[in-house]
Amino acid sequence: MTGPVALCCGEPAGIGPELAAKAWRALGSDLPFVLIGDPSHLPPGTPVAEITDPALAADAARRGVPVLRHDFPGPATPGTPEPRHAQTVIDVIARGVDLVRSGQARALCTAPIHKKALQDGAGFRYPGHTEYLAALAGTARVVMMLASPALRVVPTTIHIPLAQVPRALTAELLQDTLRITHQALIRDFGIPRPRIAVAGLNPHAGEGGAMGREEIDLIAPLLERMRAEGFDLQGPISADTMFHERARATYDAAVCMYHDQALIPIKTLDFDRGVNITLGLPFIRTSPDHGTAMDIAGRDLANPSSMIEALKMAHTMGAARAAATP
Numbered sequence: 001m002t003g004p005v006a007l008c009c010g011e012p013a014g015i016g017p018e019l020a021a022k023a024w025r026a027l028g029s030d031l032p033f034v035l036i037g038d039p040s041h042l043p044p045g046t047p048v049a050e051i052t053d054p055a056l057a058a059d060a061a062r063r064g065v066p067v068l069r070h071d072f073p074g075p076a077t078p079g080t081p082e083p084r085h086a087q088t089v090i091d092v093i094a095r096g097v098d099l100v101r102s103g104q105a106r107a108l109c110t111a112p113i114h115k116k117a118l119q120d121g122a123g124f125r126y127p128g129h130t131e132y133l134a135a136l137a138g139t140a141r142v143v144m145m146l147a148s149p150a151l152r153v154v155p156t157t158i159h160i161p162l163a164q165v166p167r168a169l170t171a172e173l174l175q176d177t178l179r180i181t182h183q184a185l186i187r188d189f190g191i192p193r194p195r196i197a198v199a200g201l202n203p204h205a206g207e208g209g210a211m212g213r214e215e216i217d218l219i220a221p222l223l224e225r226m227r228a229e230g231f232d233l234q235g236p237i238s239a240d241t242m243f244h245e246r247a248r249a250t251y252d253a254a255v256c257m258y259h260d261q262a263l264i265p266i267k268t269l270d271f272d273r274g275v276n277i278t279l280g281l282p283f284i285r286t287s288p289d290h291g292t293a294m295d296i297a298g299r300d301l302a303n304p305s306s307m308i309e310a311l312k313m314a315h316t317m318g319a320a321r322a323a324a325t326p
């Protein structure tokens, strides 16, 4: 795993181009990345260093934002995604995956996409990068983790309507999620004996069956079986009491049952430093924790911290995996 991090441009009408320029100014050639996208979408006045070989990214980063040119049908209007750009946004992600799978990039980092714009403009069938990357990689099970210095969280079900969560939540899904999370804490975060806290689904973790039975019928028996295998698991715990400071000190990651149960605490505690990581892929993928922020696009208001952390995390994970490879 060598080379730069491949940074997919994401939605060009969002804050992605601004974040790429700001991240380059912060990281320079120390932690090189190569932006896959249209250089004309970068903020006016941004120095650009176009390259055709990702291996030249570190050197190019001394002159400007290293860019592997991927032309879009036209200019981007900040704040207004255009249907004619949707397919190109998707193609850029696929190109990034090719780079990382062919060994030309050490990891993939993705700037945010506007999911509805891709659906409307190109019939995109996936609710997010996570599911699209799993399909491109041919991986049946991937796990979304959001990590910051304050907290690591994993939603077991991801981008589905809340009404579908109870049906989607199976012992098999939860077991795979726990195993993949456990393995990632060891391999990517250097935690030899990971402690995982598992949320219940219902208020008060079901209150002994009075407020729902998923804890009794599904979550607790699975945790019991996995504890017998040696996993260090707490739970099922009431989700409303597992994120205060003392509780957070007792685990290395919180596995939650649905998207907002996991993402609200981390975005509340650490919005500017959260990194979204897809676990279970045959390559490394990170992303900032936020979206396209259309309301501030093109106004030089975007905070690049989460993007910078995502690029740093991609490098750190790449180095850790390279060191572990015989």
Ligand SMILES: NC(=O)C1=CN([C@@H]2O[C@H](COP(=O)(O)OP(=O)(O)OC[C@H]3O[C@@H](n4cnc5c(N)ncnc54)[C@H](O)[C@@H]3O)[C@@H](O)[C@H]2O)C=CC1
Pocket: 015, 111, 112, 113, 114, 115, 116, 129, 276, 287, 288, 289, 290, 291, 292, 293, 294, 295, 296, 301, 302, 303, 304, 305, 306
């Ligand atoms: N990885 C990805 O591709 C992600 C994509 N999205 C997509 O982004 C679109 C917009 O989603 P929203 O729910 O509005 O979330 P959002 O994160 O784009 O914006 C929420 C609020 O936070 C602010 N904000 C976000 N990032 C910021 C930054 N770096 N600096 C300063 N302020 C920032 C925005 O201005 C807005 O007020 C949706 O289509 C969503 O699906 C959302 C999350 C991740």
Ligand SMILES: NCC(=O)COP(=O)(O)O
Pocket: 127, 128, 129, 130, 131, 263, 276, 287
């Ligand atoms: N809320 C997280 C999110 O939507 C990120 O999704 P993805 O594009 O990384 O799958």
